[in-house]
Structure formats: structure tokens, C-alpha cells
Amino acid sequence: MFVVVTLVFFLLRLIPGDPIDFILGETAPQADRLALVTSQGFDEPLLKQYSHFLKDIFEGNLGQSYFTRKSVGDLIGERYPQTVKLALVAMVWAILFSIPTGVFASVLRGKFFDRLLLALSLVGISVPSFYLGPLLVLLFSIKLDWFPASGQDLSGSIILPSLTLGLAMAAILTRMTRSSMLDILNSDYVRTARAKGLSFFKVVFKHALGNALVPIVSLIALQFGTLLAGAIVTEKIFSWPGLGSLLLESIGRRDYAVVQGCLMVIALAYVVVNLLADLVLTKIDPRIRLK
């Protein structure tokens, strides 16, 4: 986490260009520029700015928005739950779709269903969310009028954005579930279980799937972190009031402090989710804990 915080700080300061130009514009009056430089400590040496920055972060102070004058922490606190909600629903879609289909594809290896699913999953991986989103809007919102096209106030408004986010993840997870299951189904202990007369259903869902879950859980965690970051595009398409929208609005308003805060929170979430995945893996697979 320390690394992420440090990276965000230096990344934004080492990029060519003057942050004052970024915030106020190149034509801002000199007096305003000086006032901002002094108030934000931009005239101090970089390492001193960094130590102030770290101190503020550890005190929970992410600064103040130049545009709304609200605390960055409050702004993120208002928007972040919406992004997490969207990512969680997307993940549920992805898991519900990918694990059963991936298992069936592995059992029916080489058959029509398997080939169809592989082809569909490759299409799913290749569809950018900024294309899938408008396609879903066109079909389910404009043509069929089933779900609202934007916002979050109406019932069902989470369906389309979460599907947009979740389907790409489902495509990747399906392929991983299939290949992980294929590895396990070819192993000796599965053959032994079948030879001992265990039912096919029990072998696949109890013995094989349990062990196949290890790489799948890793991928789910990795993808969940990516979902939190990837939600930026989906939130823009569906006007979803999450952290991604806040980030894009703040980039447009040149609200340096908010942009920095949003990036840090998204990156931190990515790291934390991956850490949690490692912990979950030790529960699923005792061999990892022993190592």
C-alpha cells in the first residue's frame, strides 16, 4: 500500500507539465498562481511535499476539492460504495455464468457446446465495454424497454451496467474454469474415484471442482480488482455515479486533489483485493498455507 501511495504521488509530480497550469490553466493571473502554489506547498522541495503528503494520508486527509470545496475523502466516500456495488453485482453475474458453463464445457470437451462456448468466450474477451454497453442499451433499453439506460434511481438500473462489466469477466473466467477443470479431470485421483464407482456428478462437482477452484479464485480476485478500475468506462456509458465518474469529472474540471485521491483509492483497492484473495486461497487449499 505504501508503494501504491508513493507511486501515485511521484507519478503525478514527475509527469512533464506544471500542476498549476493543469489546475488553473495556462492563462491564469500570476496572483492566483502564487496563492495556489503557497497554499498547496508546490514551492517546497519534492521530498518535503512527499513527507507532508504521507502525513496527511496517515491522518486520513486526502485534501480538498478545488472545484466543490468539499473534502476529497467525503467525495470518495459518497461515490465509492456505488462502484463497489456495481463491481459486486458484475462479479455475481460473472460467477453465475462462467463456473457452470466452464464445468460443462470441460465435461463435454471437443463437443459442439464446448466449441461454441470457447468461440463465445473469445468474442467476450474481445468486446470492449464501451461497445458492449451501447449494444445492451440499444437492445434492452431502446428496443425492448426492459431496463433504464442510465442513472441509478430506477429499479433495475444496475442490470445493464453490471452486465456490461460482468460479461467480459465471465468470458475470461469461463476459459479459466474449463482449462482448470480439464487439468483436474485428467488426474489420477479423479480416475480412481470414477473406478471406485462414485457417481459422475459427485466426482465432477465434489472432487474435481473443489480443486479446480484454486486458480479460479485467484483469477476472480484479480478480475475484481480490474472490475473496480474498469468500471470507469462503464460508469461513463451509464452515467453511474461511482468513483469512475468522479475521476472523469475531476479530470475534466482539472481537480488535481480529487484525481489523485480517486487513483489512490482504486489502486489501493486493487492491491487489497489481491491480498484478500491470497488469504482466501489458504482456506481453500491447505497446501498453500503449509508452504
Next chain:
Amino acid sequence: MKNRFFIYLALFFVVIVFLGPNLAPHHPFHYDLSQGFLTPSFQHWLGTDENGRDILSRILFGSRISMGIALVVVLVCAFLGTIIGFLAGYFGGMVDRIFLMIADLFQAFPGILLAIAIAAFLPPSFLNVVVILCLVGWVGYARITRAQVLSLREKEFMEAGRALGLPLWRLFSFHVFPNLAGPLVVQATFGMAGVILIESTLSFLGLGVPATVPSLGRMMDSGSSLLLVAPHIALFPGLAIMLIILIFNLAGDQLRENI
């Protein structure tokens, strides 16, 4: 016989895209408001946008930009990544530890977030997009090279090369690189798809190439606000992006099987 259909298709696509502006039936910048919002017809195969510009011509032009950026980025990333990965894998020790630390730093963020983070503070330009995508992309090539070099450096032919006193550049060029070429070509093919995706995402968010350039992502962005009136304005550029990414992914799969 090995199946190479998608590899040839990807190469064919590259040729078509680079010939794009010569094949375009209309000028991609030609405004004609009286011809706005036309649906696909014999004269305008994919219709026209809100300003009466031919969508097919703009897609051909925009694809060349996306593909051109992707080619430059992939070449630069492959070049830098291979050298850095070779040095880390060959020397090991402190050099390798520093490399791993830097690589972990770059991979602490999802690629798209890192790209957005940098692009947010830079004015839209081709050079900035290329630099951003190179920063995001080099690590993959370096990791592959490092992993290969770690095993290659212990082989007899490398020992023999070192015993003969061959200089480092010669060891790399004539003994290591030929063994790396296969995995690197596969990575570069998938890399093309990844770079085109991130570039078009940046352009869709207004953070990529300048607004005046008809990039596919920008065409999607302007078209998605007109979905109710003229869905084809957004759907065709999006379909073009999807097809390009899909073909490079399929070509990457086939290359992996063939190499």
C-alpha cells in the same frame, strides 16, 4: 497441416488498414450537413455520421491510426522489454531484484488505470499516447524474456559462448534472441489487441489522440450519445474495434499452437 488462417487474416487486416485511406470511398473529413445521419446505402456502405461524413472512410482512416499506434508501441515495448529482461535474467542478483521491484510497481495498477492516470495530466497527442502505452506495456515482454533467459543462461551453448569470450551483444543477438523470438511474437500479437483496446478506451474517454483525429474510440464516444437517433454511428466503429481485437487474439492463439 497447421491451421494458420487467423494469422494470415491478421496480416491481411494490417495490409488493408494501412492501405485504408487509399481504399476509402470518400474523404474522411468531408463535411456535408445535408447528408447527415444517413443509414447504410449503396453510396455510403456504413452510412454517414451527424456531420455527413462517410463512416466507412472514417473507420478505415481511424483503424490505420489505431493500428499504427499499436505497431509502434508493440515494437518499442518488445525492444525495451527484451533488453531489460535479458539483462535482469542474465546478470541475476541485484540487477534482477531491482527489475522485479520495478516490474511489480508497474503491475500494482491495472494497465488501463495507469494509462488513465498519466493521460489525465497530459494534453492529447500521438506521442503522449505512444509513451503512455509503452509505459504500460513493456513489463510483459521483459518478464517473458527474463524467464526464458534464466533457463537459457545455463545451457551448454551459452557456456561455450562465454568460454569463447563472446561480447554480451553477440551472446544476446545470436544465441539468446533466436530462442526468444517465438514467445515474443506470440506476446506481440496479443499485445497488438491489448494496445488497440487501451488506445481506443483512452480515446473514448477523451484522453487519447487529439479530438480532430477520427480515431475509432472517439467515433464510438460521439456516436454513443446518438444511439436513439442513429445507432449505426456508434455501432460500426465499435464493431471494427471488436473485429480487430478478435482477429489479433485468434492469431495469437494460433501462433501459440504453431510455435
